[in-house]
Amino acid sequence: DGGITQSPKYLFRKEGQNVTLSCEQNLNHDAMYWYRQDPGQGLRLIYYSQIVNDFQKGDIAEGYSVSREKKESFPLTVTSAQKNPTAFYLCASSIDGGPGNQPQHFGDGTRLSIL
Amino acid sequence: EDKVVQSPLSLVVHEGDTVTLNCSYEVTNFRSLLWYKQEKKAPTFLFMLTSSGIEKKSGRLSSILDKKELFSILNITATQTGDSAIYLCAVGGLDRNTGGFKTIFGAGTRLFVKA
Numbered sequence: 054d055g056g057i058t059q060s061p062k063y064l065f066r067k068e069g070q071n072v073t074l075s076c077e078q079n080l081n082h083d084a085m086y087w088y089r090q091d092p093g094q095g096l097r098l099i100y101y102s103q104i105v106n107d108f109q110k111g112d113i114a115e116g117y118s119v120s121r122e123k124k125e126s127f128p129l130t131v132t133s134a135q136k137n138p139t140a141f142y143l144c145a146s147s148i149d150g151g152p153g154n155q156p157q158h159f160g161d162g163t164r165l166s167i168l
Numbered sequence: 169e170d171k172v173v174q175s176p177l178s179l180v181v182h183e184g185d186t187v188t189l190n191c192s193y194e195v196t197n198f199r200s201l202l203w204y205k206q207e208k209k210a211p212t213f214l215f216m217l218t219s220s221g222i223e224k225k226s227g228r229l230s231s232i233l234d235k236k237e238l239f240s241i242l243n244i245t246a247t248q249t250g251d252s253a254i255y256l257c258a259v260g261g262l263d264r265n266t267g268g269f270k271t272i273f274g275a276g277t278r279l280f281v282k283a
Contacts, residue, residue, distance in 0.1 A: 057210075088273075095172070095256065095273035096211075109268065143210070154199045154218075154260050154269065159210040 055080045059144050059160035066131065066138060067168050074129045074163045076144035083149050085127035086157065089113060090141040099142075102127055103149075131165065139167050170195045172259050174274035182282050185247050189277045191257030192239040199260040199269060201233055201240050206254040206276070214242070214255075247281045254278050 057078045066072045078085065084103050088096035098111030102121040116135025121127055127146075131138045142163045147155040175190045191201065200218045204211035215224045217233035217240060224231050228247075233240045244251055254276040263270040 086271075093177075093275060095174075095275045096258075097273070098270060101270070103268065109263075110265075111270070156202060156213040156216055157271070158213070161209040 057144060057146055057158055057160035059142075059163050061163060062161065064163055064165045065168050066165060069133045071130055071132050072165070074131070074142055074144075074165070076127045076129065076160060077125055078127075078144075078146045078158075078160075079125060080146055080158060081124070082146035082158070083124070084147045084155070085121065086145045086147075087111075087117070087119065087127070087129045088143045088145065090143060090162075096143060099129065138165055140165060170261060170272050172257055172272050172274035174255075174257050174277050176277060177275065178278040178280070180280045180282065181247055183248060185281075186243065186245045187247060187279065189242040189244075189255050189257075189279070190239060191242070191259075191274055193257075193259045193272075193274075194238065195259045195261035195272060196264060197262035198235065199262075202258045202260070202271070203231055203240075203242050204256040204258065206256055207252075211256055244279075247279075249281050249283050252279055252281045 060075045086101040087099040097113050099117050100119040102108035118130045144160045145157040147157045172193045202216045203214040215231045220235040228245045231242045256276045257274040258271045260271050
Protein backbone atom coordinates (compact mmCIF):
# COMPACT_ATOMS: atom_id res chain seq x y z
CA ASP A 54 0.00 0.00 0.00
CA GLY A 55 1.28 3.45 -0.90
CA GLY A 56 1.48 6.09 1.76
CA ILE A 57 3.50 8.34 3.98
CA THR A 58 5.37 7.04 7.01
CA GLN A 59 6.48 9.30 9.81
CA SER A 60 8.71 8.21 12.64
CA PRO A 61 8.90 8.18 15.53
CA LYS A 62 5.31 8.63 16.69
CA TYR A 63 6.47 10.20 19.95
CA LEU A 64 9.73 12.04 20.62
CA PHE A 65 11.16 13.79 23.64
CA ARG A 66 13.81 16.46 23.39
CA LYS A 67 16.10 17.82 26.05
CA GLU A 68 17.03 21.48 26.21
CA GLY A 69 19.75 22.36 23.69
CA GLN A 70 19.33 19.15 21.71
CA ASN A 71 18.67 18.80 17.99
CA VAL A 72 16.24 16.09 16.91
CA THR A 73 15.31 14.78 13.47
CA LEU A 74 11.85 13.66 12.41
CA SER A 75 11.65 11.17 9.58
CA CYS A 76 9.18 11.30 6.66
CA GLU A 77 9.18 8.74 3.85
CA GLN A 78 6.69 8.39 1.01
CA ASN A 79 6.25 5.72 -1.67
CA LEU A 80 3.57 7.55 -3.64
CA ASN A 81 6.06 8.84 -6.22
CA HIS A 82 5.00 12.39 -5.35
CA ASP A 83 7.24 15.29 -6.31
CA ALA A 84 6.17 17.70 -3.58
CA MET A 85 6.55 17.23 0.17
CA TYR A 86 5.66 19.44 3.14
CA TRP A 87 6.16 19.80 6.88
CA TYR A 88 3.48 21.34 9.08
CA ARG A 89 3.24 22.09 12.75
CA GLN A 90 -0.11 21.80 14.55
CA ASP A 91 -0.71 23.40 17.95
CA PRO A 92 -3.94 23.05 19.97
CA GLY A 93 -6.68 25.35 18.68
CA GLN A 94 -4.66 26.33 15.63
CA GLY A 95 -4.57 25.20 12.06
CA LEU A 96 -1.62 23.62 10.35
CA ARG A 97 1.26 26.02 9.86
CA LEU A 98 3.76 25.41 7.08
CA ILE A 99 7.38 25.00 8.15
CA TYR A 100 9.12 23.99 4.90
CA TYR A 101 8.10 22.55 1.57
CA SER A 102 9.91 20.97 -1.34
CA GLN A 103 8.57 20.92 -4.87
CA ILE A 104 11.37 18.77 -6.27
CA VAL A 105 14.45 16.84 -5.19
CA ASN A 106 17.38 18.99 -4.03
CA ASP A 107 15.20 22.05 -3.66
CA PHE A 108 13.11 23.37 -0.76
CA GLN A 109 11.49 26.60 0.37
CA LYS A 110 10.81 28.15 3.75
CA GLY A 111 7.23 28.27 4.92
CA ASP A 112 5.70 30.67 7.43
CA ILE A 113 7.51 29.41 10.54
CA ALA A 114 10.87 28.07 9.33
CA GLU A 115 13.01 29.62 12.08
CA GLY A 116 14.62 26.96 14.25
CA TYR A 117 14.03 24.19 11.72
CA SER A 118 16.01 22.71 8.85
CA VAL A 119 15.25 20.18 6.11
CA SER A 120 16.92 18.29 3.28
CA ARG A 121 15.57 16.64 0.15
CA GLU A 122 18.30 14.41 -1.20
CA LYS A 123 15.90 11.72 -2.36
CA LYS A 124 12.40 11.96 -3.80
CA GLU A 125 11.06 9.61 -1.16
CA SER A 126 12.50 11.31 1.90
CA PHE A 127 12.07 14.73 3.53
CA PRO A 128 13.51 14.74 7.08
CA LEU A 129 12.92 17.67 9.41
CA THR A 130 15.46 18.71 12.05
CA VAL A 131 14.22 20.68 15.03
CA THR A 132 17.24 22.61 16.24
CA SER A 133 18.00 24.05 19.66
CA ALA A 134 17.18 27.47 18.18
CA GLN A 135 13.49 26.49 18.16
CA LYS A 136 12.44 27.72 21.60
CA ASN A 137 8.96 26.23 21.67
CA PRO A 138 9.19 22.90 19.85
CA THR A 139 6.40 21.07 21.67
CA ALA A 140 3.78 20.36 19.01
CA PHE A 141 2.33 17.78 16.66
CA TYR A 142 4.30 17.61 13.40
CA LEU A 143 2.68 16.44 10.19
CA CYS A 144 4.40 15.54 6.94
CA ALA A 145 2.48 15.57 3.67
CA SER A 146 3.02 15.04 -0.03
CA SER A 147 1.24 15.92 -3.26
CA ILE A 148 1.58 14.79 -6.85
CA ASP A 149 3.42 17.80 -8.18
CA GLY A 150 4.92 21.06 -7.10
CA GLY A 151 1.81 23.17 -7.36
CA PRO A 152 0.78 23.11 -3.71
CA GLY A 153 -2.05 25.52 -4.25
CA ASN A 154 -3.90 23.12 -6.44
CA GLN A 155 -3.37 19.56 -5.33
CA PRO A 156 -4.80 17.51 -2.45
CA GLN A 157 -2.14 16.54 0.03
CA HIS A 158 -1.66 13.12 1.59
CA PHE A 159 -0.62 13.15 5.23
CA GLY A 160 1.37 10.90 7.51
CA ASP A 161 0.19 10.00 11.01
CA GLY A 162 2.36 12.63 12.64
CA THR A 163 5.08 12.87 15.28
CA ARG A 164 4.30 14.33 18.68
CA LEU A 165 7.36 16.14 20.03
CA SER A 166 7.65 17.12 23.67
CA ILE A 167 10.39 18.96 25.51
CA LEU A 168 11.72 17.55 28.76
CA GLU B 169 -2.31 39.23 5.27
CA ASP B 170 -3.67 35.99 3.84
CA LYS B 171 -6.04 34.17 6.16
CA VAL B 172 -8.55 31.36 6.38
CA VAL B 173 -11.21 31.56 9.11
CA GLN B 174 -13.42 28.66 10.09
CA SER B 175 -16.56 28.75 12.20
CA PRO B 176 -17.74 27.56 14.57
CA LEU B 177 -14.56 26.47 16.34
CA SER B 178 -16.44 23.62 17.98
CA LEU B 179 -19.85 22.05 17.70
CA VAL B 180 -21.75 19.36 19.61
CA VAL B 181 -24.75 17.71 17.93
CA HIS B 182 -26.84 14.56 18.29
CA GLU B 183 -26.85 11.71 15.84
CA GLY B 184 -29.17 12.40 12.94
CA ASP B 185 -28.70 16.18 13.05
CA THR B 186 -27.54 18.15 10.02
CA VAL B 187 -24.54 20.44 10.45
CA THR B 188 -23.05 23.24 8.37
CA LEU B 189 -19.41 24.20 8.77
CA ASN B 190 -18.15 27.52 7.44
CA CYS B 191 -14.88 28.63 5.89
CA SER B 192 -14.12 32.19 4.78
CA TYR B 193 -10.86 33.28 3.21
CA GLU B 194 -8.72 36.14 2.02
CA VAL B 195 -5.93 34.67 -0.09
CA THR B 196 -3.90 36.23 -2.88
CA ASN B 197 -4.51 34.68 -6.28
CA PHE B 198 -6.91 31.99 -5.11
CA ARG B 199 -6.44 28.62 -6.80
CA SER B 200 -8.49 26.10 -4.84
CA LEU B 201 -10.24 25.39 -1.55
CA LEU B 202 -9.88 21.98 0.06
CA TRP B 203 -11.66 20.29 2.96
CA TYR B 204 -9.99 17.65 5.12
CA LYS B 205 -11.22 15.47 7.98
CA GLN B 206 -8.81 14.85 10.87
CA GLU B 207 -9.79 12.16 13.34
CA LYS B 208 -6.87 11.23 15.53
CA LYS B 209 -3.82 11.73 13.43
CA ALA B 210 -3.55 12.20 9.67
CA PRO B 211 -5.98 14.57 7.92
CA THR B 212 -7.73 12.86 5.02
CA PHE B 213 -8.87 14.66 1.91
CA LEU B 214 -12.60 15.24 1.39
CA PHE B 215 -13.18 17.78 -1.39
CA MET B 216 -11.36 20.19 -3.65
CA LEU B 217 -13.36 23.16 -4.97
CA THR B 218 -12.20 25.51 -7.69
CA SER B 219 -15.40 26.86 -9.27
CA SER B 220 -18.25 28.80 -7.70
CA GLY B 221 -21.67 27.31 -7.34
CA ILE B 222 -20.83 23.72 -8.21
CA GLU B 223 -21.70 21.37 -5.38
CA LYS B 224 -19.42 18.46 -4.66
CA LYS B 225 -21.05 15.50 -2.93
CA SER B 226 -19.85 12.31 -1.33
CA GLY B 227 -22.46 10.32 0.56
CA ARG B 228 -23.81 12.44 3.39
CA LEU B 229 -21.18 15.14 2.88
CA SER B 230 -21.42 18.00 0.42
CA SER B 231 -19.60 21.25 -0.15
CA ILE B 232 -19.93 24.38 -2.24
CA LEU B 233 -17.78 27.41 -2.95
CA ASP B 234 -18.73 31.08 -3.42
CA LYS B 235 -15.77 32.90 -4.95
CA LYS B 236 -17.57 36.22 -4.98
CA GLU B 237 -18.25 36.22 -1.25
CA LEU B 238 -15.03 34.27 -0.51
CA PHE B 239 -16.45 31.40 1.50
CA SER B 240 -17.29 27.74 1.42
CA ILE B 241 -19.60 25.52 3.45
CA LEU B 242 -19.37 21.86 4.30
CA ASN B 243 -22.68 20.14 5.05
CA ILE B 244 -23.07 16.84 6.81
CA THR B 245 -26.56 15.34 6.88
CA ALA B 246 -27.83 12.59 9.19
CA THR B 247 -24.67 12.82 11.31
CA GLN B 248 -23.18 9.71 12.89
CA THR B 249 -20.76 9.29 15.78
CA GLY B 250 -18.09 8.41 13.21
CA ASP B 251 -18.33 11.95 11.86
CA SER B 252 -16.75 13.24 15.08
CA ALA B 253 -13.49 14.86 14.00
CA ILE B 254 -11.76 18.13 13.27
CA TYR B 255 -12.70 19.47 9.85
CA LEU B 256 -9.98 21.56 8.24
CA CYS B 257 -10.41 24.06 5.45
CA ALA B 258 -7.35 24.90 3.35
CA VAL B 259 -6.97 27.44 0.57
CA GLY B 260 -4.31 27.36 -2.14
CA GLY B 261 -2.95 30.68 -3.33
CA LEU B 262 0.13 32.64 -4.30
CA ASP B 263 3.19 32.61 -2.07
CA ARG B 264 4.33 36.23 -2.23
CA ASN B 265 7.82 35.35 -0.97
CA THR B 266 8.70 32.69 -3.52
CA GLY B 267 6.32 33.36 -6.37
CA GLY B 268 5.16 29.78 -6.08
CA PHE B 269 1.96 28.57 -4.52
CA LYS B 270 1.14 27.58 -0.97
CA THR B 271 -1.72 26.20 1.06
CA ILE B 272 -3.08 28.08 4.08
CA PHE B 273 -5.06 26.13 6.67
CA GLY B 274 -7.82 27.37 8.94
CA ALA B 275 -7.87 26.50 12.64
CA GLY B 276 -10.49 23.81 12.06
CA THR B 277 -13.95 23.05 13.42
CA ARG B 278 -14.09 20.37 16.08
CA LEU B 279 -17.31 18.38 15.64
CA PHE B 280 -18.59 16.01 18.29
CA VAL B 281 -21.60 13.84 17.49
CA LYS B 282 -23.37 12.35 20.50
CA ALA B 283 -25.06 8.95 20.25
